[in-house]
Amino acid sequence: MQQTRLDTARIRMARRVIDPMFLDTPLYRCEALEPGLGCAVSIKLETANPVRSFKARGTELVASLLAGNGERAVVCASAGNLGQALAWSGRGRGLDVSVVASRFATAAKLDRIRALGAGLELVDGDHELARERAAAVARSEGIRLVEDSLDIETCEGAATIGLELVDSARQFDAVLIALGGGALATGVGHVLKSLAPEVEVICVQPLGAPALTLSWRARRVVTTDSADTIADGVAGRFPIPAVLDDLLLVADDAVLVREESIITGMRMLFDHAGLVVEPSAALGIAAILEDRDRFADRHVVTVVCGGNVDGDACRRWIGAAPL
């Protein structure tokens, strides 16, 4: 494999910095899901922690580095999970955390960012406008901007999930990874392609927010004019060139799935796995549902990457009227 921006030794070192609460998350076969999917399915569960997503693996690295350098403040744009994780990691290290988000972001995520003591600025536009605004804040205040997927720590943090999959010594045929900015896919993908190259790395994105998948297929950055999906955690439009370069080296495939498959996936995870997940975390199940033949009788891992949902939206998706 050609060199990505990641380094496996550094990823192993990262495990010493990240609060153990976010490491060694559950990894288990979920047979109850299998009759409906036609393949063996294992879950890597990233939701059972104080921020209910994998993002703290990366923010622990970022915040630790900043605190070690005597920095006092940090800003990021976020659809909600990165902001929440940075707020958590920063709070414990005395950092002043600011988050910029779209005012259309999931309310439950914004509430948690505020509750964790971060400053929250909302922009009247989508996540790409929040990214612009966060960069402007960083420039004007002279503080560190954390850019998800571009900043290597966010990829290295996510990559520790890959190490845990490889170190589990269990045999998998494929790993399904939600594709948004690309930190999760390039991080986990780098480790798998380095240490277990026989495992297929499959990225999954919603049809309604396909920019990075289209870019991967075209082997050049493709942007989109809009993003329209319930999977708010992966709804970017402007892929980052350096991330695409890495993704081209580590992803075996990138597939797009329909909204109805995401909802069916969320419902299956609720009914058969007892899991509350956000739409992005159901992308892997959606990919199996849309291409059963491809996965038939194989053993697939799906990374359940986040569980931050609005309660009533979740009730609707799992087939239930709000209170």
Place this chain on the structure above:
Amino acid sequence: MQQTRLDTARIRMARRVIDPMFLDTPLYRCEALEPGLGCAVSIKLETANPVRSFKARGTELVASLLAGNGERAVVCASAGNLGQALAWSGRGRGLDVSVVASRFATAAKLDRIRALGAGLELVDGDHELARERAAAVARSEGIRLVEDSLDIETCEGAATIGLELVDSARQFDAVLIALGGGALATGVGHVLKSLAPEVEVICVQPLGAPALTLSWRARRVVTTDSADTIADGVAGRFPIPAVLDDLLLVADDAVLVREESIITGMRMLFDHAGLVVEPSAALGIAAILEDRDRFADRHVVTVVCGGNVDGDACRRWIGAAPL
């Protein structure tokens, strides 16, 4: 502390026998729950594994011992979780597992027992009749009867949760434990009273199935004529004397909670923690809801002991109509 039937050194040894998939489960502070409860709350999550409950910690010990002794078959009575766990542990060790359950048991639990390849016999009565029938099967077939809470392995398995709480080196004021047959409470309680005696051990049972709590209060076995609760996992009527003796040594309190508090607890865990739990796993939250003053500003751990629910029943409880 006077001697219980448990031994801490044996419990440490048990960790070497239990499949690591069931050990070192997530333990994390869940701040989103706290405004509604008025105290600091940490969750010990026992649902993210192939059987969605803590019971496999015990059945791993039982099945390993039986297989080591060349036994071929085993039978237990179960409300559903023990049977599922024994089916899982036995299957991996070539044991022929039979489970006796009430025909009124939670359908999702019975389905999983069958799916795991165990023989399932249903009795036309409650869990106490299933216990009688399982004992008769064991006698007539000359095979091992696993008796939950009486058999020391079931307590030792549960006790490994206590070790993980103590070994986490985090400071708690109280641990809330669902009380059914008593394995979880005496197991975790033994470890806490041995290694962290300052932590209050509080057992929680539904008002509708209070037999062991009434026994603990009376310091002698009290049986009830019926059990009426949605918390199917803890709905026993005939406490086991040896278990009560241990419980008298390790429990600081045993409280009873209303059904409506259990449902509110399930709803809070869904909305604020993103967790699907069975009613028994919400008993701890219910106990806080019913006595906020007692817990105000303290740090409480609640063991989320199981997540096997019927999907549509769960939808009703969390405030949602079935599909």
